[in-house]
Amino acid sequence: xxxxxxxxxxxxxxxxxxxxxxxxxxxxxxxxxxxxxxxxxxxxxxxxxxxxxxxxxxxxxxxxxxxxxxxxxxxxxxxxxxxxxxxxxxxxxxxxxxxxxxxxxxxxxxxxxxxxxxxxxxxxxxxxxxxxxxxxxxxxxxxxxxxxxxxxxxxxxxxxxxxxxxxxxxxxxxxxxxxxxxxxxxxxxxxxxxxxxxxxxxxxxxxxxxxxxxxxxxxxxxxxxxxxxxxxxxxxxxxxxxxxxxxxxxxxxxxxxxxxxxxxxxxxxxxxxxxxxxxxxxxxxxxxxxxxxxxxxxxxxxxxxxxxxxxxxxxxxxxxxxxxxxxxxxxxxxxxxxxxxxxxxxxxxxxxxxxxxxxxxxxxxxxxxxxxxxxxxxxxxxxxxxxxxxxxxxxxxxxxxxxxxxxxxxxxxxxxxxxxxxxxxxxxxxxxxxxxxxxxxxxxxxxxxxxxxxxxxxxxxxxxxxxxxxxxxxxxxxxxxxxxxxxxxxxxxxxxxxxxxxxxxx
Numbered sequence: 263x264x265x266x267x268x269x270x271x272x273x274x275x276x277x278x279x280x281x282x283x284x285x286x287x288x289x290x291x292x293x294x295x296x297x298x299x300x301x302x303x304x305x306x307x308x309x310x311x312x313x314x315x316x317x318x319x320x321x322x323x324x325x326x327x328x329x330x331x332x333x334x335x336x337x338x339x340x341x342x343x344x345x346x347x348x349x350x351x352x353x354x355x356x357x358x359x360x361x362x363x364x365x366x367x368x369x370x371x372x373x374x375x376x377x378x379x380x381x382x383x384x385x386x387x388x389x390x391x392x393x394x395x396x397x398x399x400x401x402x403x404x405x406x407x408x409x410x411x412x413x414x415x416x417x418x419x420x421x422x423x424x425x426x427x428x429x430x431x432x433x434x435x436x437x438x439x440x441x442x443x444x445x446x447x448x449x450x451x452x453x454x455x456x457x458x459x460x461x462x463x464x465x466x467x468x469x470x471x472x473x474x475x476x477x478x479x480x481x482x483x484x485x486x487x488x489x490x491x492x493x494x495x496x497x498x499x500x501x502x503x504x505x506x507x508x509x510x511x512x513x514x515x516x517x518x519x520x521x522x523x524x525x526x527x528x529x530x531x532x533x534x535x536x537x538x539x540x541x542x543x544x545x546x547x548x549x550x551x552x553x554x555x556x557x558x559x560x561x562x563x564x565x566x567x568x569x570x571x572x573x574x575x576x577x578x579x580x581x582x583x584x585x586x587x588x589x590x591x592x593x594x595x596x597x598x599x600x601x602x603x604x605x606x607x608x609x610x611x612x613x614x615x616x617x618x619x620x621x622x623x624x625x626x627x628x629x630x631x632x633x634x635x636x637x638x639x640x641x642x643x644x645x646x647x648x649x650x651x652x653x654x655x656x657x658x659x660x661x662x663x664x665x666x667x668x669x670x671x672x673x674x675x676x677x678x679x680x681x682x683x684x685x686x687x688x689x690x691x692x693x694x695x696x697x698x699x700x701x702x703x704x705x706x707x708x709x710x711x712x713x714x715x716x717x718x719x720x721x722x723x724x725x726x727x728x729x730x731x732x733x734x735x736x737x738x739x740x741x742x743x744x745x746x747x748x749x750x751x752x753x754x755x756x757x758x759x760x761x762x763x764x765x766x767x768x
Contacts, residue, residue: 267299268481271325271332272306272471275317278542278551279324281603282486282516282525285568289513290484291330292569292591302478303335305346306471308464314545318346324539327561329584342478347470354465357473357503358426358458366502367458368398369406370427371417376404392454395432418461426459428468428495428502436494441482441511441593448494456495468492472499480508484593487512511593514572515600525603527551535605539564558657559608563615567608571601581614613656624648627658635662637669646751650743664742668751671760672738675768679740683730684768691723692731692761699761705754711746735764 271287273279294301303325305318318336325331332338336345344350361367370393377393380402384391399407405427406414418424434450458469465473475483483496490512500507516525519533530537530552541553554564566582574597575582575590582590616624625645632639651664675684698717702710718728733745736757742748749757 266479266481267294267297268302268479269294269299269484270302270304270475270478270480272304272474272485273321274306274309274312275314275321276309276312277314277317277544278538278540279321280525280527281537281539281554281568284324284328284539285516285571286484286486286513287325288328288330288565288568289573289591289593289596292588293482293484293593294333295588296591299481300333301330302342302480303332303345304474304478305336305348306467307346307348308351308467308470310348310464316545320540320542327555328539328565329561330565347465347474350470350474351464353477354459354470354473355463358465358469361428361458361502362426364502365429367426367428369414369418369424370455370457371404371409371422371424373423393427394430394454395451398427398429398455422461424461425457427455428458428499430455430495430498436497438493438497438510440490440493441484441509442514442596443490443512443598446493450494450498453494468495468499472496472503475508476500476503476505482509482511484511484513487514511596514597516571517600517602519603519605524600529603533605535608558659559612560615560619563611564608566615567611571603572597581611581618609656616652616655616657619652621645621649621652624652624658624661628661631658631662632669639669643668643751650747650751667737667742667748671756671763672736674738675734675764676739679730679734680768683726683734683740684764688727688731689765689768691728692735692765695728695732696758696761699754699758702754705750707744707746707750710749714746731764732761734768735761 269290271283271290273283273287291301293299303322305321307313307318322332322336334341334343334345336343358367362369372393377391380397381391393403397403398405401408407429409417430453431450436448436450438446438448440446456468457466459465474480493510493512496510497507517523518525518529520529525537527537536552536554536557538551538553539555541556542551543549544551555561562584565584566580566587569582569587569591570580573591574595576595622641622645625641625648628648629639629641629644632644647665647668648661651661654664655661695714695717698714699710702713704710714728715725718725729745730740733740733742736742736745736748736752752760
């Protein structure tokens with residue numbers, strides 16, 4: 263492995279960052295950190311027609327929330343800056359000119375209408391129009407390969423629109439190596455001459471990408487498999503410039519939970535889960551997309567889930583800290599095939615991280631929720647509540663439904679449970695129980711349980727006749743943690759008052 267590993271995550275600021283993009287950023291981050299390298303963020307905003315003003319900050323905020331911040335990028339350690347391609351556009355023409363002068367590129371003046379006519383003409387013959395060696399020098403197309411230098415200069419001087427196309431070599435079997443997919447070969451005769459630069463002064467993705475990767479000394483290009491068809495052109499561009507190319511690794515897609523194809527926002531909307539790390543509001547509308555953060559997911563659990571969508575550690579281990587992911591990550595163990603997204607598995611990871619969180623940390627979050635409801639309790643009490651319920655929770659927002667009875671008496675009682683467990687004779691039994699409770703001095707969970715069970719045994723009745731109505735009185739339903747833990751925590755006065763209320767209302 264090279265001593266100076268440099269990788270980049272290069273999103274386009276055209277909207278919210280899909281979790282597939284987050285995973286690409288994560289794999290780049292893990293690879294960089296494992297090899298003591300540098301993780302670069304570059305904003306590829308050459309397509310200004312699709313630019314969205316708040317998208318760049320959204321990308322940065324998402325990486326920060328995921329705890330995979332970039333080492334170099336916009337406004338941070340700008341060793342090779344600027345890191346926005348729109349701020350680098352002056353240098354791309356220089357490299358386009360290098361290709362023109364070396365014969366690796368040429369001017370093309372064909373209009374959109376002319377190219378559409380060629381396509382339709384080919385379609386009528388059952389063929390596909392490709393702008394390449396088949397036709398670029400036969401006079402049917404208008405480019406600098408068939409025009410004289412004077413004609414080319416005259417067109418440019420007159421302000422005619424043009425593009426600069428790459429001149430793909432003919433009759434070559436191009437052999438390439440992908441770190442994930444192994445050896446790849448392609449016949450260059452099947453490739454079209456891609457556009458590299460336009461007369462408006464902006465490069466296309468292909469030229470800007472290659473130039474920036476070279477100038478920023480990127481050692482490994484780890485990106486999604488949708489860029490795999492671009493790999494031959496990029497390899498050829500490196501050759502044309504006389505540069506050493508980085509190593510390439512193309513990641514598999516994240517697939518729909520049901521059916522075929524790439525996971526989309528529509529899948530999340532339909533099946534009820536987010537596909538973005540943070541909530542996102544589309545500019546100029548009230549359309550808000552859900553985010554994992556706002557839905558209550560822990561960032562470390564979210565990242566753990568994403569890491570295993572396409573990468574296999576080679577062991578049975580599923581729960582990884584970020585540090586463990588860094589140590590374990592290996593491109594050789596990234597799958598070639600797509601990974602199906604599983605919302606239930608995502609919640610499983612969330613629940614595992616819930617159990618692992620310190621009660622004190624969860625209590626801080628729950629205290630804030632309680633204060634919004636106008637309920638103020640000391641943190642020690644809330645911490646005990648959290649400890650008793652968190653194994654049944656997926657999100658912190660579940661805590662209130664699981665524990666409201668610790669903070670306020672039931673306002674209503676589960677109808678089905680009441681009909682089954684509050685019977686003739688139950689009020690009298692509960693009144694007797696109140697007398698028993700009044701006589702208990704040590705109201706600890708263990709002592710109260712012992713005293714009540716002794717009383718039940720002495721009466722010679724079934725435990726269910728007392729325990730179920732008692733839980734119903736205190737909780738309002740047949741749910742909750744150990745009954746006598748509830749009694750200890752709410753105290754004698756509240757326990758007796760709730761029993762009296764139940765006797766009146768049921």
